[in-house]
Amino acid sequence: DKTRRSLINQLRSIVGQGPLNQEAVLEIEALLLQADVGVEATDEIISRLQNKLREETLPPDQAIAYLKSILRDMLDRPGGQAYDPLFMPEKDRLNIWLITGVNGAGKTTTIGKLAHISQKSGYRTLIAAADTFRAAAVEQVKVWGQRSGTEAIANPGKNTDPAAVVFDAIAAAQSRNTELLLVDTAGRLQNKKNLMEELSKIRRIIDKKAPEAHVESLLVLDATLGQNGLRQAEVFSQAAKLSGVVLTKLDGTAKGGVALAVVQQLGLPIRFIGAGEGIEDLRPFSSYEFVEALISG
Amino acid sequence: MFDALADRLESAWKKLRGQDKISEANIKEALREVRRALLEADANLQVVKEFVSEVEKKALGAEVIAGVRPDQQFIKIVHDELVEVMGEANVPLAHADTAPTIVLMAGLQGTGKTTASAKLALHLRKLERSCMLVATDVYRPAAIDQLLALGQQINIPVFEMGSDADPVEIARQGVERARAEGVDTVIIDTAGRLQIDQDMMAELARIKETVQPNETLLVVDAMTGQEAATLTRTFHDQIGITGAILTKMDGDSRGGAALSVRQISGQPIKFIGVGEKVEALQPFYPDRMASRILGMGDVLTLVEKA
Numbered sequence: 001d002k003t004r005r006s007l008i009n010q011l012r013s014i015v016g017q018g019p020l021n022q023e024a025v026l027e028i029e030a031l032l033l034q035a036d037v038g039v040e041a042t043d044e045i046i047s048r049l050q051n052k053l054r055e056e057t058l059p060p061d062q063a064i065a066y067l068k069s070i071l072r073d074m075l076d077r078p079g080g081q082a083y084d085p086l087f088m089p090e091k092d093r094l095n096i097w098l099i100t101g102v103n104g105a106g107k108t109t110t111i112g113k114l115a116h117i118s119q120k121s122g123y124r125t126l127i128a129a130a131d132t133f134r135a136a137a138v139e140q141v142k143v144w145g146q147r148s149g150t151e152a153i154a155n156p157g158k159n160t161d162p163a164a165v166v167f168d169a170i171a172a173a174q175s176r177n178t179e180l181l182l183v184d185t186a187g188r189l190q191n192k193k194n195l196m197e198e199l200s201k202i203r204r205i206i207d208k209k210a211p212e213a214h215v216e217s218l219l220v221l222d223a224t225l226g227q228n229g230l231r232q233a234e235v236f237s238q239a240a241k242l243s244g245v246v247l248t249k250l251d252g253t254a255k256g257g258v259a260l261a262v263v264q265q266l267g268l269p270i271r272f273i274g275a276g277e278g279i280e281d282l283r284p285f286s287s288y289e290f291v292e293a294l295i296s297g
Numbered sequence: 298m299f300d301a302l303a304d305r306l307e308s309a310w311k312k313l314r315g316q317d318k319i320s321e322a323n324i325k326e327a328l329r330e331v332r333r334a335l336l337e338a339d340a341n342l343q344v345v346k347e348f349v350s351e352v353e354k355k356a357l358g359a360e361v362i363a364g365v366r367p368d369q370q371f372i373k374i375v376h377d378e379l380v381e382v383m384g385e386a387n388v389p390l391a392h393a394d395t396a397p398t399i400v401l402m403a404g405l406q407g408t409g410k411t412t413a414s415a416k417l418a419l420h421l422r423k424l425e426r427s428c429m430l431v432a433t434d435v436y437r438p439a440a441i442d443q444l445l446a447l448g449q450q451i452n453i454p455v456f457e458m459g460s461d462a463d464p465v466e467i468a469r470q471g472v473e474r475a476r477a478e479g480v481d482t483v484i485i486d487t488a489g490r491l492q493i494d495q496d497m498m499a500e501l502a503r504i505k506e507t508v509q510p511n512e513t514l515l516v517v518d519a520m521t522g523q524e525a526a527t528l529t530r531t532f533h534d535q536i537g538i539t540g541a542i543l544t545k546m547d548g549d550s551r552g553g554a555a556l557s558v559r560q561i562s563g564q565p566i567k568f569i570g571v572g573e574k575v576e577a578l579q580p581f582y583p584d585r586m587a588s589r590i591l592g593m594g595d596v597l598t599l600v601e602k603a
């Protein structure tokens with residue numbers, strides 16, 4: 001990863017004054033592409049940087065600082081709109097957080113971590129174990145429930161309708177004055193029509209059965225994902241009315257750059273970062289940290 | 298979301314009306330399009346660079362074929378090169394002279410190792426090879442339950458020692474049991490791990506050292522981005538892999554990770570996972586993969602016929 005570490009030094013030697021020369025452009029382009037930012041978003045970021053440098057001459061470290069500010073701005077204003085960076089359940093009312101994503105992205109683990117934070121913060125919390133499909137999915141989320149002292153509502157039958165589990169869990173949440181209901185769903189690839197329809201149904205049940213609730217619908221994206229992440233966000237947005245993104249596995253070396261494109265194109269803010277398999281390994285999203293890691297390695 | 302490469306190449310060539318031969322001057326834009334298409338398919342940047350320069354060499358040296366437009370000829374060169382890089386034919390799973398054949402599964406978290414272990418067992422049983430699964434993931438909650446449930450579904454025995462035992466010891470005893478029972482192939486499922494997690498990588502190295510597997514398969518998610526190159530390199534350098542399984546191919550990812558895995562490890566991709574069910578495993582075919590990465594259909598048959 002010497003590309004990343006020494007980007008500023010390399011640029012210092014190749015950037016003249018004024019617009020970036022070809023070599024410098026290639027350097028920055030490589031950095032962004034290797035972080036999975038994608039060809040299109042990378043082109044756009046570079047052209048914004050170039051435009052700035054045509055207006056005023058900047059020394060290399062200032063050019064890099066400007067590049068970072070472009071990226072932070074993309075993340076802080078999803079789809080060009082400002083949003084409230086504070087993200088937590090509202091006290092004394094039912095909040096339902098629907099957690100969705102493709103197979104193996106980290107949904108169940110994220111539920112476990114969220115339940116832990118929620119309990120620690122004093123919210124009455126409940127889990128809906130609505131992955132009724134994958135082998136031992138219910139057992140897995142139950143272990144996470146035990147770790148955080150959270151009950152998981154499950155249906156003892158195998159291959160039951162997940163919407164029915166959600167229905168039961170909402171009823172339980174309503175009768176117990178639960179403040180945060182976390183809904184774990186089965187992993188599904190976005191090109192599976194029937195599975196996406198199943199997800200829409202779950203979302204409809206939530207809206208119908210709990211009209212009083214504040215609902216957040218979060219897509220879990222694995223940081224090692226490539227450009228398919230964009231497609232995932234598009235289709236899950238439709239089916240589950242997404243309101244945000246959780247980016248997992250950022251404790252690896254992958255930068256999760258596709259999330260930039262997701263934020264930009266779908267206007268969805270990133271809410272949490274998963275950085276490990278432990279119960280404490282979930283953090284609120286910070287555009288500063290994300291961009292520093294992306295650019296500086 | 299993506300334009301097929303074929304369309305893009307055609308339009309790149311249209312700008313050069315009247316030129317019916319591939320030349321250094323007119324190939325530039327076409328090469329740029331190939332580079333873009335591969336990057337959009339998530340092939341690794343370094344891998345793409347090498348690949349494109351190889352394509353350039355071959356294209357410039359190519360004979361003109363009568364009746365074939367240069368863009369069509371060019372795309373065939375790209376496709377053939379891709380197939381060549383990914384290994385011409387399908388490579389089956391190893392079969393040891395003396396049983397049991399030992400297969401070790403490895404990979405990042407959530408890629409599909411446990412599912413692939415069960416799929417492989419079912420696949421082998423259909424070939425009349427008896428199997429045993431070994432559960433060494435003592436970390437992920439309910440990982441052992443997951444393998445037990447899968448084993449039960451397909452009626453394949455699962456060896457486990459609970460989640461307090463040492464994974465190396467579980468693997469060792471699992472293989473011993475398989476040998477004692479005369480099982481043909483023993484498949485060792487392992488916990489997901491990051492390639493930068495030194496303790497976990499050392500554990501995997503110890504498992505490998507202890508059981509001396511005939512196959513060490515890297516399980517890679519077909520949706521993986523640039524990271525596919527880095528993780529393959531580290532797993533191959535530190536553990537040594539003999540092949541790979543590309544999972545979640547039933548999705549709509551272009552699967553450029555396949556190119557990185559093959560190019561960097563030099564080892565063949567042996568199977569693809571095409572669904573969550575235990576039957577959803579297929580042999581890997583390089584030519585199909587090449588077409589998928591490039592997003593192309595009938596151009597090839599066109600050229601083939603000419």
Ligand SMILES: Nc1nc2c(ncn2[C@@H]2O[C@H](COP(=O)(O)OP(=O)(O)OP(=O)(O)O)[C@@H](O)[C@H]2O)c(=O)[nH]1
Nearest residue numbers: 103104105106107108109187249274275276406407
């Ligand atoms: N390193 C790391 N691993 C993670 C992180 N989040 C989840 N994992 C691991 O990723 C794997 C898959 O996580 P799960 O939570 O089961 O993912 P899922 O999305 O619920 O999977 P399905 O329900 O099968 O679709 C597990 O091994 C987790 O321990 C993270 O932030 N970092």
Ligand SMILES: Nc1nc2c(ncn2[C@@H]2O[C@H](COP(=O)(O)OP(=O)(O)OP(=O)(O)O)[C@@H](O)[C@H]2O)c(=O)[nH]1
Nearest residue numbers: 103104406407408409410411412489545570571572
């Ligand atoms: N659609 C699809 N899903 C798959 C495929 N292979 C595995 N999965 C799903 O991907 C998720 C993760 O699979 P696992 O087998 O648990 O992955 P793993 O590598 O064992 O995960 P860890 O042990 O946590 O590292 C599950 O939801 C599987 O059902 C596949 O080929 N297609």
Ligand SMILES: [Mg+2]
Nearest residue numbers: 107108131137
């Ligand atoms: Mg899950």
Ligand SMILES: [Mg+2]
Nearest residue numbers: 410411434440
């Ligand atoms: Mg597993």
